[in-house]
Amino acid sequence: CSAERGFHQMHMALTQDENASTVGIPLKVLVFSDVHGSCKKDGSMISASTHIDEFKASKAAEKIATTDAHIILFGGDSTLIPNTIMCEDSNFEELNVFLDWFITIQPGKLKVFIPGNHDVCLDESSTADDAGQTKKTRREALFAKMANNNIYYIGAAGWLEVPLGGEVSFKVLASGMSQGRPPGMTQFAEGFGLSETGPFGPEKLGGKIFGACLGAFQYCPATGAETSNVDCADTVQKVTEMIQEASGRLGNEADLALMHGPPENLGVKFGPGGGTGPTGQMADAIMKPLLVKNGVLRVGHYHPTSDWTEGHRTQTLTCAADGCSGAVEMKFVSVKAQRPEICDYPSADDAMHVPDEHTFAHLQVTQLGVPTNYGNVVNRLTQEVTGKYTWTGPTFQEAETTRMYKVVERHGKNVIQPVLGWRPERFEHEGEALRFARQNGQMACNDPFLTNVQADYKTASPVAWTRREHLVTREVGLLIFVPWFCYVLLLVTFALPPPGIFWNILAFLAWSLVCLGAGTSYDLQRRQGTPIYKLLTITVLISCLAGPLVGHHIFVTEMSGYWMHKSGVTYKDVVPSKHADAFQDAGIIDFAASAQLDLRKSFGVRAFGETETYCVAPVVDAAQPGAVSFFAAGVDCCEPRRSFLCGDALKPSARTGVVLPSSASSYNAARWDRFHDAATRAAKVHGWQLPERPIFLRWFEDAEAVQSELAHRGLVEAFIQSFAGLCASTVMAMWLHWSLTYYAREGEAKAEARRSVTGC
Secondary structure (H helix, E strand, O other), X not given: OHHHHHHHHHHHHHHHHHHHOOOOEEXXXXXXXXXXXXXXXXXXXXXXXXXXXXXXXXHXXXXXXXXXXXXXXEOOOOOOOOOOOOOOHHHHHHHHHHHHHHHHOOOOOEEEEOOOOOOHHHOHHHOOOOOOOHHHHHHHHHHHHHXXXXXXXXXXXXXXXXXEEOOEEEEEEEEOOXXXXXXXXXXXXXXXXXXXEEOOEEOOOOOOOOOOOOOXXXXXXXXXXXXXXXXXXHHHHHHHXXXXXXXXXXXXXXXXXXXXXXXXXXXXXXOHHHHOXXXXXXXXXXXXXXXXXXXXXXXXXXXXXXXXXHHHHEEEEEOOOOOOOOEEXXXXXXXXXXXXXXXXXXXXXXOOOOOEEEEEEEEEEOOOOOOOEEEEOOOOOOHHHHOOOOOOOOOOOXXXXXXXXXXXXXXXXEEEEEEOOOOOOOOOOHHHHHHHHHHOOOOOOOOOOOOOOEEOOOOOOOXXXXXXXOOOXXXXXXXXXXXHHHHHHHHHHHHOXXXXXXXHHHHHHHHHHHHHHHHHHHHHHHHHOOHHHHHHHHHHHHHHHHHHHHHHHHHHHHHHHHHHHHHOEEEEEEOOOOOHHHHOOEEEEEEOOOOEEOHHHOEEEOOOOOOOOEEEEEEEOOOOOOEOOEEEEEEOOOXXXXXXXXXXXXXXXXXXXXXXXOOOOHHHHHHHHHHHHHHHHHHHHHOOEOOOOOEEEEEEOOHHHHHHHHHHHHHHHHHHHHHHHHHHHHHHHHHHHHHHHHHHHHHHHHHHHHHHHHOO
8 A cells, every 4th residue: 555655746746847838857767786795893792783884874875865767777786695595594684684775765766676696595496495485485474575565576587567648568587597507526537536726716515515506596507507506597598488488478579688697698708708708698588678669777796806997897899690780789787896795885975886887878767657567587597507505604715624525527528416415424534435436436325126137336437337148028018017007097087087986987987997907917926926906006006096186187187178168058148247146157258349357456365375366357348337257267377456367368259158167176166265365355455345155267369279278188198197107107117026036036146155164
């Protein structure tokens, strides 16, 4: 509510100026970054709250507090990275302290917040150790805090469009990404002949290790890092795709691009060509939409302490992509002139480390509106992609004495990679662990995919093995394919057929047949004493449990809706003002030409402790009374009171709704209740009357295509789960057969030892 009051105050001021003069006000924005958090003053660390007081007294904070800019944007790094690259309590404290200040400064103005590589608790891949979901809950609280105070958060990549009055709007393309140094060894000889140094810092396995790593919201160079344990080219590709997706939401045009770090480190000495280029795919993806509207690029992340002149701060990037010509102004907006952990902000005579004010003369503001086109792209840089794990200090210079290493191959080169979570207590120092790794070829155990295969502990190569027997034979084939066939049979009979007594009996008969097969296998084991039949019994019984469970899940989530729509009634030319009771048996509703979605009154609800947002928007026409019977609905496709993007909501020609089932299964009933809760809350806000059972629909232009899509999704899910079952059956069969061989040979060895002692 306070945010809306602030907007109303701005609207009134702009309207008064407009009455005084018919000419609008040129849009002005202020951009700054890299405030950071707890820092050292006079040799001692000060707290986050004391630090923010230091910042408030700076020239940078004064400029932010007194600016007449319409929009204030923060470009990331509001904290100091913890002692590890993972999320810790100190990071949450610093984020809250910064947000408390950011909220109170010019509270009526629209603000944008993007994270930086120090803001680790905002990056899901830095909270993988969150077993109790505590960090996730605290992160969600930060997002809610921003949303409730007119601060628009954009994480890995996203977009924002602000109406300025009339047909004019201000388009922002943003990303919290920056380029980090690739983790892992970068130079070493074959095997373990490692070099002492590398191009990215101290990289010894003896004393100091891994002088570089990826922080929050970071990718690594696409070239020159082929021996990193992270596939850096893949990280660049994924970030580029995220930026392109966000750009597409703006119609591939933007007035301002805000990125925490310069794309691919262009403009700084660590970047390609010493920072001069050429540009790569990510920079080109940023520049293309800017060139359409003569936009500008603002970045942070880099805040050097010397040789920093206007020529360095403001630079020009030239687009190098095919079909892209032109140059874009790039300016650094960091307000810190020291390392992140040093308390130092610009003095009165420092014009290089201050917020940047930019006026868009061609964008005239007549009435600044609430952003109507805003959203975030899902972060594709997961923990698995970036290889994150706990480090020992903020500079990542100290050796980890209990780390185990292995060698993997990437791009035709060997790569040294830490084994995550390996903490052997018996090794007193790292050298011992490394000697153990070298002597044992990284893995001192049998290969579970082979029968009685042992590592050659004398070899110099960590990947050489002595294979003394061939791959397992028909017994393993039996363990793989019989349980898998049973699993697929049950999955299909429980997932795909329509509801009805006949199909229920058929599914029960199939389950009984599989259980009978398990009983037969057990009887063979009992009569013949063959261990393989005991293993087969176990795996078939697992199929008896897994097949119906997975099949039922597919039916509930995919196929139940398809069969409901298939058997439901199709109504044509329905007027939205009609009562919902007349259409409770509907499968598809084709509305009259006068019907439309009222996107201004959309509503999203997320229950406490849940992650999904349930979204509704009323279906209305010009003659609509105070009652609303029909709602377009969807999950995770809206903000609390705006940006309803479910289905084909943005297509003016869409008039058809596929009814969401309310009772086909407990899953569908629970979802219907969530939508009903959202509609009830919306009705209280807007003064509507609701029928006892309103109708919720998936809003589309072509309902028949949606029906086909539901069936297709069910079939695809069944195929995927069948393939996953084959993989699981293969792994289980290999492991069980190896275990059987291992214990059999162990028993033989013990028997031989007894014979050698007793002579019998």
